[in-house]
Amino acid sequence: MSFIKEQIKTIRKNDPALTSTLEVFLYPCFKALLYYKISHYFYKKKHFFIARYISEKAKRKTGIEIHPGAIIGKNLFIDHGTGVVIGETAIIGNNVTMFHGVTLGGTGKQKGKRHPTIGNNVLIGCGAKILGNITIGNNAKIGANAVVLKDVPENVTVVGIPGRIL
């Protein structure tokens, strides 16, 4: 129940197009995070097949693919969501907002922790790709379609391919 309340609060705060609380239940973000909570539970119990089955089902229904192994903080808001991919070893802080098409992925060169760590209050624009075991500092903003392959310090804005600090 606390998850539902948190999501209602998060979506109300973030989306100016929202007209009523009931609409929250239509949001792909809401559904995807609900499925993630279940898949993450099975993942921690090492029931990997059922965990993955649930996450693939969530992806078909919402367009948002969150690996059951990812670790996600409070108040994540994923707007629209189609094409979002969050990798197995990604870690997301609190109050993060991301748009459709965002990837927290790997570069294929690393083993173990091979996906990014995202700080608190980070905003990630639509289509941005953040790749590898890198860290995005608190309050950073990542521009639309940016490709980020290196650590990003706190409080900066990063845009372009490869991402450069504005």
Place this chain on the structure above:
Amino acid sequence: MSFIKEQIKTIRKNDPALTSTLEVFLYPCFKALLYYKISHYFYKKKHFFIARYISEKAKRKTGIEIHPGAIIGKNLFIDHGTGVVIGETAIIGNNVTMFHGVTLGGTGKQKGKRHPTIGNNVLIGCGAKILGNITIGNNAKIGANAVVLKDVPENVTVVGIPGRIL
């Protein structure tokens, strides 16, 4: 009926891969615009929940997310369509063509009219993001994966991040 005739004509004109008129009914573009017509009807009557419900259903079926409040001209053609997002206050002129992954979105800094206005005969390449209450002039072309944050004059081609005139 006129909508169906218009769509058949538009898709025939735009897609060299089309082999028969019947195939038009398989196009996500056709389905997404049909759902949009219904959701826009309910939006204008201020039945926001049902409008949003229909648009989310359309998105699940087609990968194309058109907010019920958007205003769309004649002969819009959306090719492929997965990942397209068209915001609540976006306005689209006549004979516009866009590909999959195109976003007509907001920057998060504006209230009220916060999505783009697209002129007539505009072509928007796959993955391009057009963000904020800006205007894209008639006959402009926006390149694949471009990020456009400022007004674009008529008859030009814009590419890159941020978008620059060729």
Place this chain on the structure above:
Amino acid sequence: MSFIKEQIKTIRKNDPALTSTLEVFLYPCFKALLYYKISHYFYKKKHFFIARYISEKAKRKTGIEIHPGAIIGKNLFIDHGTGVVIGETAIIGNNVTMFHGVTLGGTGKQKGKRHPTIGNNVLIGCGAKILGNITIGNNAKIGANAVVLKDVPENVTVVGIPGRIL
């Protein structure tokens, strides 16, 4: 059966997140290529409507859109897959890996063979768009969100918009 064995081998080789062989059947890549094999069969027999019907169904289920006319080599691996578009006249070599959001598309200026030809062992990063009747050489790597509009030689890495050789 040989297709299933090949896919299991390909996915095992490519995805460090895989934990058991059974999981392979959950992969959108596996489903999309199975549908493609069927749609390509009907396409070659000139049953274009049924071929297209199958490919659109596959796209709804997997987020991966492969035109029935495309020609695909051995051991293709499409990771995640949402937003992938492979055009009618695209040709893909052996041992190619591509990520979600990749497009092998057209520029709208060509007739006949209007989509790319991809060599062997090519790696295409997420969100990359390869457009027009161009050739990507063997062992080339295309970076995330790159836009490639010209031929790419063998053994190079291409990044950015427009794509440039590193």
